Amino acid sequence: MKIGDFKLEVFFNKYEFSAPYLLSQSDCESMSIKDLLSYEKDAEKQFLNCWLGYTEVAGDPELRRVIATLYTTMRQKNIIVHAGAQEPIFNFMNVLLDRGDHVICQFPIYQSLYEVANAIGCGISRWYIEQSTDGWIIDINKLEQLIQPTTKLIVLNSPNNPTGYTLKSEEIRAIAELAKKYDIYVFCDEVYKGVELDGVKRPWFADFYEKGVSLGVMSKAYGLAGLRIGWLATRDEDLIGKLAKMKHYTSICSSGPSEFLSIVALQHSQKILDRNLKIIENNLSIAQSFFNKYSDLFEFNKPMAGPVAFNKMNITMPIEKFCNAMVKEKGILLLPANIYSFPGQYFRMGFGRRNFADCLAMFESYLIEKKYT
Ligand SMILES: Cc1ncc(COP(=O)(O)O)c(C=O)c1O
Known part of the structure; x- marks a missing residue:
């Protein structure tokens, strides 16, 4: 069988274990x-x-x-x-x-x-x-x-x-x-x-x-x-x-x-799911304040369930170019819509990790440094 490249896994393979600020992970916080x-x-x-x-x-x-x-x-x-x-x-x-x-x-x-x-x-x-x-x-x-x-x-x-x-x-x-x-x-x-x-x-x-x-x-x-x-x-x-x-x-x-x-x-099961739900809820409220603050720059699509959301960024630069530059320059990882073969300026953000607030703060600094805000 000949099969096309798995775009998301190829992208993650490049950055997931080297970029320090993972802002788009789809799995919840793990444990030992x-x-x-x-x-x-x-x-x-x-x-x-x-x-x-x-x-x-x-x-x-x-x-x-x-x-x-x-x-x-x-x-x-x-x-x-x-x-x-x-x-x-x-x-x-x-x-x-x-x-x-x-x-x-x-x-x-x-x-x-x-x-x-x-x-x-x-x-x-x-x-x-x-x-x-x-x-x-x-x-x-x-x-x-x-x-x-x-x-x-x-x-x-x-x-x-x-x-x-x-x-x-x-x-x-x-x-x-x-x-x-x-x-x-x-x-x-x-x-x-x-x-x-x-x-x-x-x-x-x-x-x-x-x-x-x-x-x-x-x-x-x-x-x-x-x-x-x-x-x-x-x-x-x-x-x-x-x-x-x-x-x-x-x-x-x-x-x-x-x-x-x-x-x-x-x-x-219930204890572990409750632990992870609390992490997501906490991160979503931090994210909500961030997106309220930058409501001209982003359209936030709050998820109904699960740890990921697909949000839109209102910039003229193609979103994949933005995400690639950001991960290369600062090690902040967001997943652009082209990885899903989906049109538009969407990017995936993940809310299941305990260090979400720190990663979001790095993202905010990047936006300020590059004068997006
Ligand atoms: C919707 C969906 N299905 C399947 C998988 C693969 O999961 P696993 O890593 O457990 O094989 C993923 C991983 O991101 C996923 O998002």
Whole structure:
């Protein structure tokens, strides 16, 4: 398979571990293994006794059981564990899709969610999240208009990276009904689920539709990207079997120590999510004051859920040129819209890290130095 460069990952690879002021990260503040183990009595001793052999292809049975409790209709057999969220995206697309299939993908979105299908030889239509005066909106009628006789899959990302747009329960229901009417699979990347800023817990897509597949991960809302543990949940057991056969060719099985640590984290899920939600809320209020102060220079699109927002900067210089110059000169990292192949002067900002205020202060100094303010 020939596949195009992953623009976001190429950009991050260049700067993520050298730029000191990361203002656009999509994962929440992480923690040490010691801190995570301290959530559960005796967990440290158990962790040291973790066996380092191969594990079950579908994932540790206890981990799958705990993951299934996040859903209303899933059981252990409906879950398959993978390496992070990237492996299950790749494997799912390769299992489901053939050259010539048509795929509708929400847009803007994380690139692998359409690029893998593109590399397989599928036709891709973009269903845009649109900017309105009230923030980002979607139009489900427009989604229906994109459906073709060969449409096999609708790809969603909710909460969305980069806009923070999050499907409401009635929208999840409406999309599930539409997909059922045309007998189309729905893949819903829900990796940012768990840090809802409006306090409303949305259902997982897979609970609504028998051909719905939900993607979850430890990397984002939990801030545990180093575990490289993600999963797919679906009522389609035949699909789970095919995904296991595909995993034989990718990672075979997941890391045993990471599976153990994921169980600990999920057993204390609410405490970890509350910790991260507090960080995001605190950073968003700092960001709100900043954007109020510079309201002529920026349009702030507050996210509905998740740690990222896609804001606009009113300057004449192309945003990618601005971001590239800033990271090279001062090591302040923002992600420009061209990385998402999205038009306009948008940039992604991330609110999940504890040093957000310091990074924002550096950004403000840069704006003052360059006379943008
Ligand atoms: C929407 C979305 N899906 C999947 C991923 C990949 O996640 P992971 O790093 O856990 O593989 C990302 C990472 O940024 C993402 O934003």
